[in-house]
Amino acid sequence: MTYKIAILGASGYTGAELVRLIAGHPSIEIAALSGNSKAGQSMAQVFPHLRHLDLPILTTIEDMDFDGIDLVFCALPHKTSQEVIAKLPKILKIVDLSADFRLRDPAAYKKWYGNDHAALDLQKEAVYGLTEFYRDDIAAARLVAGTGCNAATAQFALRPLIAAGVIDLDDIIIDLACAVSGAGRSLKENLLHAELSEGAHAYAVGGTHRHLGELDQEFSAIAGRPVEVQFTPHLIPANRGILATVYVKGDAQALHNVLQKQYADEPFIEVLPIGEHPSIRHIRGSNFCHVGVVADRRDGRAIVIAALDNLTKGSSGQALQNANLMLGLPETAGLMMAPLFP
Known part of the structure; x- marks a missing residue:
């Protein structure tokens, strides 16, 4: 079975890293990409190193069609992420790469990020995404909060x-x-x-x-x-x-x-x-x-x-590792590439 995913914020570093990793994944297909400031452009225009891939054109989040999407990666800035995720269809599985759902205590979030949390119900639902220590909870979660690198x-x-x-x-x-x-x-x-x-x-x-x-x-x-x-x-x-x-x-x-x-x-x-x-x-x-x-x-x-x-184990690779668990796939799928050297 092939799962379809969307990446919100694909024009940033972590979004591009997700594309790079998922391009070699045996069971995941990239069905939609957003990049509000780059909407209408191809990923090849924004990231020439991805030119060889057949990818969707970047759109705004508002223009994105979530029909048929199984999981969304949200690679948006903190504060923006919580507002966007709160409006997404509730049936979607979500891996958030921002800081918005990492802290369980709303007071702690306000202390460290300077604003009140705008999606408290989602904050209570989110599972902390350090895979090696929250593996079972992540596999059963709808919303996973990626850690800070x-x-x-x-x-x-x-x-x-x-x-x-x-x-x-x-x-x-x-x-x-x-x-x-x-x-x-x-x-x-x-x-x-x-x-x-x-x-x-x-x-x-x-x-x-x-x-x-x-x-x-x-x-x-x-x-x-x-x-x-x-x-x-x-x-x-x-x-x-x-x-x-x-x-x-x-x-x-x-x-x-x-x-x-x-x-x-x-x-x-x-x-x-x-x-x-x-x-x-x-x-x-x-x-x-x-x-x-x-x-x-x-x-x-x-x-x-x-x-x-x-960008990999500290963010996008961790996100894909968590997505694999959430979709019932082998945890290592798409992630066993060797390091680059020199």
């Missing part, structure tokens, strides 16, 4: 360790490097080549990054008490990839054992031999996440490092 990377490094009680919950430091595509495709002065290249800079310093809302929510739920990590992201002059370097109190071998056991049967999470550490160059363009553990020179301290591609 930074939040996903940190969680792959830390969730099993928090659950196993092998680290000090009051001493967790996350130093994260993120490639520029994580900021989206819209024009921003700080993302101009002359502003970004040959340098790197911290941003959202002091605990203001919005993905902290997810980390607070998820880590506190696992621990059964409030957990607040120290987190500083850095923008680096690379197109794809996130590298999270996490400093914790705990025995490195014990941490490695927990991670190995947790991810032993996961198709996309690779725990490296102890002492080895990941690089974003080894996961680029793939749905894989590499995790490594290194002992610090001081006894009782360790460094956990996780690397993934923000």
Whole structure:
């Protein structure tokens, strides 16, 4: 059986990444694409690297026909996404890539995103889309909320360790490097080549990054008490990839054992031999996440490092992984491509 899907926001980076991935999927067909600012154009005009594909012309969301569509990927900005999804036919399955349904508490959403939530019933219905930890709930869901790419990377490094009680919950430091595509495709002065290249800079310093809302929510739920990590992201002059370097109190071998056991049967999470550490160059363009553990020179301290591609495993690949579950397809379908190297 072939399922028909629509992508809202196909003219952005995550929308284009969805097209790239789904083009090789054995059981999913792209039936409709929206890109309001590019309506009337072909995907080949907007993204020449997709020229070889036979794709629908971009339309506005208002002109999109949802008859016969089985699932919708919503790759729109936060706030816009909740308003659009609230108007979609209720029979549609939806995977949302925005931040609008990630936080369960409406007050937390307002705190981190600055506005009241406009679709509270949908917010209650949404399942958090970190596939490896919410697999059963995702398979039964109508609406899945994709994670933030930074939040996903940190969680792959830390969730099993928090659950196993092998680290000090009051001493967790996350130093994260993120490639520029994580900021989206819209024009921003700080993302101009002359502003970004040959340098790197911290941003959202002091605990203001919005993905902290997810980390607070998820880590506190696992621990059964409030957990607040120290987190500083850095923008680096690379197109794809996130590298999270996490400093914790705990025995490195014990941490490695927990991670190995947790991810032993996961198709996309690779725990490296102890002492080895990941690089974003080894996961680029793939749905894989590499995790490594290194002992610090001081006894009782360790460094956990996780690397993934923000556009794939951190966003569009995760979205397709979740869609596979929602449609009853093999979870790995369309996602087993090897990373790009060099």
